[in-house]
Amino acid sequence: MSTKIRRIAAGVSGLAATAFLAGCAKDAPQDTWQPKGTNAKTIDDLQQPVFAIAGVIGVIVTCVVVYCIIKFRDRGQAMPEQTHGKPALEIGMTILPALILAGVGVFTFRTVFDLSKTSDTQMVVNVTGQQWWWEYDYPAQPELGIDKPIITSGQMIIPVGTKVLLRETSRDVIHSYWIPALNGKRDAVPGRVHTLRIDADEPGIYAGQCTEFCGLSHANMRMETVALSKEDFAAWVANQLTDAKSPAENTLAKEGEAVFLNQCVRCHQVNGLKKADGTPAIAAPDENVWSGAAPNLTHLMSRNTFAGASWDLLSQKCRADVWGASSETVGKKYLAGVSEECLNQTDLRRWLRNAPAMKPMYADPTKLTPTNGKYRGMPNLGLTEDDIDKLVAYLSTLK
Amino acid sequence: MFTPGSKLFLGLTGFSIAVCVIYVALVDNSVGGAVALLSIAAATALLAGLSLFNRDGEVAVGAADAPASAEQLTASLWPLIATVGFVGVVAGLITHPIVFFLGLIALLAAGVEWLIQSWSEGASSDKVYNASLRGRMLHPIEFPVLALVGLGIVILSFSRVMLAVSRDAGAIIFIIAGAVVLFVGSIFALKPNLKKTLVVGICVVSAVGVAASGIAAATNGKRTDLVVANEEDHFSHKECGEEVDEHFDHLSEGTISLRSNPVATVELRDGKLTARELGLDKVTQTITFPRSNSATIIFRNKDNEEARLTAFLGTKAVQDGVVEEVLDCTQMIGKDHEQALTFKIAKPSMASDKPYTLTVPGLEGQSIEIMVP
Numbered sequence: 095m096s097t098k099i100r101r102i103a104a105g106v107s108g109l110a111a112t113a114f115l116a117g118c119a120k121d122a123p124q125d126t127w128q129p130k131g132t133n134a135k136t137i138d139d140l141q142q143p144v145f146a147i148a149g150v151i152g153v154i155v156t157c158v159v160v161y162c163i164i165k166f167r168d169r170g171q172a173m174p175e176q177t178h179g180k181p182a183l184e185i186g187m188t189i190l191p192a193l194i195l196a197g198v199g200v201f202t203f204r205t206v207f208d209l210s211k212t213s214d215t216q217m218v219v220n221v222t223g224q225q226w227w228w229e230y231d232y233p234a235q236p237e238l239g240i241d242k243p244i245i246t247s248g249q250m251i252i253p254v255g256t257k258v259l260l261r262e263t264s265r266d267v268i269h270s271y272w273i274p275a276l277n278g279k280r281d282a283v284p285g286r287v288h289t290l291r292i293d294a295d296e297p298g299i300y301a302g303q304c305t306e307f308c309g310l311s312h313a314n315m316r317m318e319t320v321a322l323s324k325e326d327f328a329a330w331v332a333n334q335l336t337d338a339k340s341p342a343e344n345t346l347a348k349e350g351e352a353v354f355l356n357q358c359v360r361c362h363q364v365n366g367l368k369k370a371d372g373t374p375a376i377a378a379p380d381e382n383v384w385s386g387a388a389p390n391l392t393h394l395m396s397r398n399t400f401a402g403a404s405w406d407l408l409s410q411k412c413r414a415d416v417w418g419a420s421s422e423t424v425g426k427k428y429l430a431g432v433s434e435e436c437l438n439q440t441d442l443r444r445w446l447r448n449a450p451a452m453k454p455m456y457a458d459p460t461k462l463t464p465t466n467g468k469y470r471g472m473p474n475l476g477l478t479e480d481d482i483d484k485l486v487a488y489l490s491t492l493k
Numbered sequence: 494m495f496t497p498g499s500k501l502f503l504g505l506t507g508f509s510i511a512v513c514v515i516y517v518a519l520v521d522n523s524v525g526g527a528v529a530l531l532s533i534a535a536a537t538a539l540l541a542g543l544s545l546f547n548r549d550g551e552v553a554v555g556a557a558d559a560p561a562s563a564e565q566l567t568a569s570l571w572p573l574i575a576t577v578g579f580v581g582v583v584a585g586l587i588t589h590p591i592v593f594f595l596g597l598i599a600l601l602a603a604g605v606e607w608l609i610q611s612w613s614e615g616a617s618s619d620k621v622y623n624a625s626l627r628g629r630m631l632h633p634i635e636f637p638v639l640a641l642v643g644l645g646i647v648i649l650s651f652s653r654v655m656l657a658v659s660r661d662a663g664a665i666i667f668i669i670a671g672a673v674v675l676f677v678g679s680i681f682a683l684k685p686n687l688k689k690t691l692v693v694g695i696c697v698v699s700a701v702g703v704a705a706s707g708i709a710a711a712t713n714g715k716r717t718d719l720v721v722a723n724e725e726d727h728f729s730h731k732e733c734g735e736e737v738d739e740h741f742d743h744l745s746e747g748t749i750s751l752r753s754n755p756v757a758t759v760e761l762r763d764g765k766l767t768a769r770e771l772g773l774d775k776v777t778q779t780i781t782f783p784r785s786n787s788a789t790i791i792f793r794n795k796d797n798e799e800a801r802l803t804a805f806l807g808t809k810a811v812q813d814g815v816v817e818e819v820l821d822c823t824q825m826i827g828k829d830h831e832q833a834l835t836f837k838i839a840k841p842s843m844a845s846d847k848p849y850t851l852t853v854p855g856l857e858g859q860s861i862e863i864m865v866p
Contacts, residue, residue, distance in 0.1 A: 243864050385785075
């Protein structure tokens with residue numbers, strides 16, 4: 095073997111080993127091999143043996159090919175006698191893979207039917223995708239303490255050990271919802287409602303990402319599902335059902351509320367927010383945004399991410415404390431929300447200063463002709479630093 | 494030295510280059526037009542080269558035992574069609590675009606056919622060979638185009654017939670026509686020795702019959718209910734009071750939209766209105782509807798009387814100080830029928846003074862509240 099070929103072989107082997115070992119990463123929140131819910135485990139129970147069978151067959155085939163390459167390589171020998179056809183071998187090599195595939199097929203079908211079961215659903219959440227964030231609304235379900243619909247975004251909260259049916263749709267293009275630890279993926283298609291069942295065995299924060307290319311910031315369309323104990327979930331519901339309170343007079347937050355009313359409420363709803371004349375401030379994202387929706391910010395600081403769950407509202411230290419918490423303590427830490435000390439002001443201020451610079455979006459007013467003047471994503475509002483100070487103070491009160 | 498084919502393509506090459514020069518000098522000196530014309534020149538030059546290389550497809554031009562060409566003997570209709578096409582193009586410029594395009598198609602078709610026919614008839618002294626040469630060039634184009642035109646005429650004619658006859662008669666005609674086609678096709682397949690003239694005759698007579706029926710049906714006009722529905726804007730009407738349309742869709746459960754994953758099903762049974770949401774296995778008087786996103790609700794009537802579902806979707810200002818209710822509704826549907834109602838609510842429930850609701854006009858005390866988060 096020449097030196098050049100050896101070097102190439104070494105390089106390829108190194109790359110392959112690196113790719114293989116990358117699968118051993120500890121901090122891999124979207125690892126499909128670590129199921130944490132019934133449906134994800136059902137998928138895992140199928141993919142583990144199939145992967146093993148495929149692996150064994152792959153190794154055997156590779157070994158045979160390599161053996162043949164080496165054993166029968168050209169050494170100047172005479173051309174061996176050519177034969178045509180080995181019926182027994184050909185029939186065997188047809189029947190064996192067919193049997194293997196049929197076996198895999200039987201278990202695959204059984205898994206598909208198991209996954210599509212929804213008759214014993216215990217809770218429903220509507221999941222709506224749009225460029226580039228996820229909205230969750232909880233229909234009224236009095237038996238779960240949800241007396242009127244709840245709306246949130248970025249992070250979906252579910253009670254642990256509860257079979258939750260997601261009713262997925264989209265407001266603009268096709269997206270795909272996937273929390274690998276809890277189930278497979280399901281497309282969210284405009285004009286259709288697709289269902290996907292998830293449940294979580296233990297409290298925790300489970301990460302996911304849109305898995306259908308949906309435009310410029312597809313890579314920044316992330317999401318998390320937070321599983322809480324039933325008691326913690328009830329506390330979360332109770333909090334979400336309340337309206338936002340107006341900040342005390344003569345505070346920076348109160349001034350921020352005025353900025354919010356002047357700038358942000360055109361798209362973002364805050365339940366309970368009133369205009370100067372005392373009437374409810376109603377957001378009109380349908381008049382300003384191409385998808386017709388913008389995140390409801392009533393309880394912004396009760397979730398710990400923003401901007402399509404792509405940036406943390408928690409500072410690095412506080413985030414590590416919540417995300418790294420044990421299943422016994424994660425609920426309490428999550429429900430504590432984002433305190434003033436833990437607020438990741440740096441990213442939030444960057445976002446308020448110029449959102450499209452952080453997350454590519456079609457929010458340039460000079461290029462809005464294709465969307466009839468409506469934004470896709472949050473535009474640069476041209477806020478002053480003073481306005482940003484006030485807004486951050488106001489947003490911090492939305493717990 | 495130059496074969497007839499190569500002369501043709503060389504002429505086109507020279508003509509394209511000349512036009513390109515004139516175009517750039519006198520009309521438009523931008524790159525686009527010049528590139529297009531030079532591309533034509535390059536393509537025809539390539540074809541000229543190929544013609545020279547293979548001596549026009551193995552034709553023994555200039556062979557000692559045959560004259561290089563024969564006098565053109567076939568009478569051709571193509572000049573006449575080209576003239577008609579040219580007149581169509583000119584007339585279309587001042588009358589209607591469709592006339593222009595039909596004329597252009599006729600002109601181009603006649604031009605190509607005429608050129609190839611003239612060339613092939615002068616290719617050798619063997620008429621049979623010349624005819625086969627023409628076929629080799631044009632049959633791959635003529636057969637698919639003629640088949641397409643023929644099928645188009647049959648389909649268009651059949652559709653005119655279906656629009657003219659009543660809905661019930663249409664179903665019967667469709668079944669009979671399908672059965673006849675299947676039967677005759679089976680006979681043709683089972684009897685491969687049938688006379689070609691007989692098969693062609695049956696096909697031609699059938700096609701002519703369908704075309705004649707289509708012309709007669711088109712002359713007679715569409716059936717009354719389609720005309721009336723069109724005049725009344727039946728297909729987009731949303732009058733939520735008393736049903737005024739005579740020809741509403743009595744078979745509404747057959748519509749495709751019913752398969753579009755409704756968010757809820759509303760049922761009228763024994764004078765009571767109830768709802769079921771997708772995924773929630775219980776009866777409810779309140780449904781949650783997505784905000785600012787079109788979604789579908791199915792209305793199912795289990796009562797004897799015809800009924801419609803009306804959605805109250807808030808109010809809108811029509812002028813200063815004057816607001817009117819925004820309503821959407823299904824058509825009237827009879828017992829055991831169902832219909833989809835697709836609408837969008839842009840604002841959350843808190844934005845409306847009155848709750849968004851679903852009701853059946855005339856049915857007191859029964860409503861489904863629509864909650865929009």
